[in-house]
Amino acid sequence: MSAHSFRRHWREALQGFWRNGAMTVAAASAVAVTVLILGFLLALVANTNHLTTEVRGQVTMVAYFKDGVTTQQISALEQQLRSDSKVQEVRYISKAQALQQMKEQLGANSSLLAGMENRNPLPASLQIKPKQTEEVAALSQMLQENPAIEKVNDGGQVVPQITRVTNIVRGVGAALVIALALTSAFLIANTIRLTIYARRHEIEIMRLVGATNGFIRWPFIIQGFLLGLCGAILPIVVLNVGYQYAAQRWGSSLIFSMVSPDALLGPLTIVLLLISIAVGVGGSLTGMRRSLRV
Amino acid sequence: MIEFADVTVRYQTGVKALKDISLRINLGEFVYVVGPSGAGKTTLIKLIYLEERPSSGRVFVNNVDVSQVPSRRIPYLRRNIGVVFQDFRLLPRLTAFENVRFAMEAVEAPPKLIHRRVMEALDQVGLAHRADAFPEQLSGGEQQRVALARAIVNRPKILVADEPTGNLDPETSWEIVKLLETISVDGTTVVMATHDREIVNARKKRVIELDGGRIVRDQQRGMYAGVSALLP
Numbered sequence: 303m304s305a306h307s308f309r310r311h312w313r314e315a316l317q318g319f320w321r322n323g324a325m326t327v328a329a330a331s332a333v334a335v336t337v338l339i340l341g342f343l344l345a346l347v348a349n350t351n352h353l354t355t356e357v358r359g360q361v362t363m364v365a366y367f368k369d370g371v372t373t374q375q376i377s378a379l380e381q382q383l384r385s386d387s388k389v390q391e392v393r394y395i396s397k398a399q400a401l402q403q404m405k406e407q408l409g410a411n412s413s414l415l416a417g418m419e420n421r422n423p424l425p426a427s428l429q430i431k432p433k434q435t436e437e438v439a440a441l442s443q444m445l446q447e448n449p450a451i452e453k454v455n456d457g458g459q460v461v462p463q464i465t466r467v468t469n470i471v472r473g474v475g476a477a478l479v480i481a482l483a484l485t486s487a488f489l490i491a492n493t494i495r496l497t498i499y500a501r502r503h504e505i506e507i508m509r510l511v512g513a514t515n516g517f518i519r520w521p522f523i524i525q526g527f528l529l530g531l532c533g534a535i536l537p538i539v540v541l542n543v544g545y546q547y548a549a550q551r552w553g554s555s556l557i558f559s560m561v562s563p564d565a566l567l568g569p570l571t572i573v574l575l576l577i578s579i580a581v582g583v584g585g586s587l588t589g590m591r592r593s594l595r596v
Numbered sequence: 597m598i599e600f601a602d603v604t605v606r607y608q609t610g611v612k613a614l615k616d617i618s619l620r621i622n623l624g625e626f627v628y629v630v631g632p633s634g635a636g637k638t639t640l641i642k643l644i645y646l647e648e649r650p651s652s653g654r655v656f657v658n659n660v661d662v663s664q665v666p667s668r669r670i671p672y673l674r675r676n677i678g679v680v681f682q683d684f685r686l687l688p689r690l691t692a693f694e695n696v697r698f699a700m701e702a703v704e705a706p707p708k709l710i711h712r713r714v715m716e717a718l719d720q721v722g723l724a725h726r727a728d729a730f731p732e733q734l735s736g737g738e739q740q741r742v743a744l745a746r747a748i749v750n751r752p753k754i755l756v757a758d759e760p761t762g763n764l765d766p767e768t769s770w771e772i773v774k775l776l777e778t779i780s781v782d783g784t785t786v787v788m789a790t791h792d793r794e795i796v797n798a799r800k801k802r803v804i805e806l807d808g809g810r811i812v813r814d815q816q817r818g819m820y821a822g823v824s825a826l827l828p
Binding site: 503 | 699746
């Protein structure tokens with residue numbers, strides 16, 4: 303394509319906007335709403351994923367020993383767990399240590415435990431960090447079968463719950479975003495169709511004098527591209543500013559940490575731009591397919 | 597060169613617009629196509645500028661068998677064919693100059709060539725002084741001359757005109773026909789469909805008469821109506 307034709311296609315595409323102002327605004331707004339919601343959902347999913355990984359890293363099982371087990375029994379089980387490939391870390395907490403921990407947790411109220419040193423009701427335990435959360439169930443089963451073990455607290459219930467919530471967010475979000483993207487593409491297709499209608503005489507003359515299909519189509523493709531791009535800019539700015547603000551305000555005060563803006567916003571912006579441009583060009587191609595007989 | 601070999605055009609409605617047409621038009625020839633409304637004149641013209649394809653038979657335009665040619669090549673073949681219509685089909689927002697330039701831009705002609713060629717074409721139809729006028733500021737005859745300049749600016753080998761004088765008064769019609777003849781003298785093949793009895797009779801060119809989709813007469817130095825029609 304010559305530089306001259308290139309400039310001409312862009313000029314024609316921009317003219318197409320001025321001539322269909324209302325439709326252009328409608329289509330670009332639809333893209334904006336789609337991008338805003340998609341961006342919000344992506345940020346949400348990124349953060350729930352982040353949370354899941356964080357929680358997974360923290361899952362710790364506790365196996366409490368029966369009263370009166372021998373040190374041999376304890377060290378035998380400890381050895382067995384250390385050599386188990388499913389286990390990352392094992393720590394033994396003696397009865398005395400358990401009492402000490404509880405005292406620390408109670409702080410000022412630790413006097414409640416005064417005199418308990420001699421008849422310590424707390425059991426000795428093993429704290430076990432599994433390598434994978436998925437292995438919690440198997441380990442728990444194995445420990446419960448051990449005669450020295452009174453009770454197992456597998457602490458793994460949180461993860462499936464978070465995963466379930468994340469999956470629902472993803473499912474609903476994906477459906478919403480797909481519906482919105484289709485609406486945007488449809489509106490863009492309509493804008494293109496209106497422009498084609500407004501230019502039908504020019505297009506007819508172009509065809510008669512031997513303009514190629516590509517030459518006739520380029521301005522409309524550019525128009526779709528620009529509609530997608532223009533629609534994306536405002537929500538992307540809003541998302542960037544909004545997320546920076548949220549991270550600054552709540553990032554450290556929540557029980558879990560947010561994904562840092564630096565890590566999230568760059569990729570998010572690129573993904574949103576690419577998607578909105580794809581919607582724009584896709585809508586434009588659909589609009590042409592129906593009404594541009596070439 | 598235009599050649600039709602046993603050409604039939606059947607529309608989707610089942611109506612046959614042309615039936616077994618065979619003809620040959622040589623380079624630089626000037627041909628009138630006459631006949632009543634619905635005789636198939638427009639379909640014949642459309643076959644030449646590749647707007648229509650034959651249902652059967654073969655059409656050669658500039659030595660290319662256009663009945664076989666793939667769609668994507670058609671734009672390039674059209675660049676050798678100029679077209680003029682009864683309703684001018686100028687773009688109202690563009691000046692005369694811009695209307696003619698539009699045809700060169702659409703085929704991505706070198707920008708350096710455009711200005712000179714557009715002015716030459718406008719000069720050829722005698723409208724160089726009206727280059728900056730918009731269509732609504734021009735008379736019907738002037739508008740048709742701009743359309744003519746647009747049709748020839750890419751220097752086609754063939755010029756087809758579908759009732760180019762249909763909307764014009766007799767005097768203006770003469771001007772257009774004389775211009776078409778000048779263009780044909782320069783070596784361009786001109787095919788003009790017309791209802792205009794006076795023009796055909798006065799110019800004594802080749803006449804192809806259609807009726808009901810068939811050629812009923814093909815005569816050098818012909819009249820609008822054949823001899824048979826003149827007899828009582």
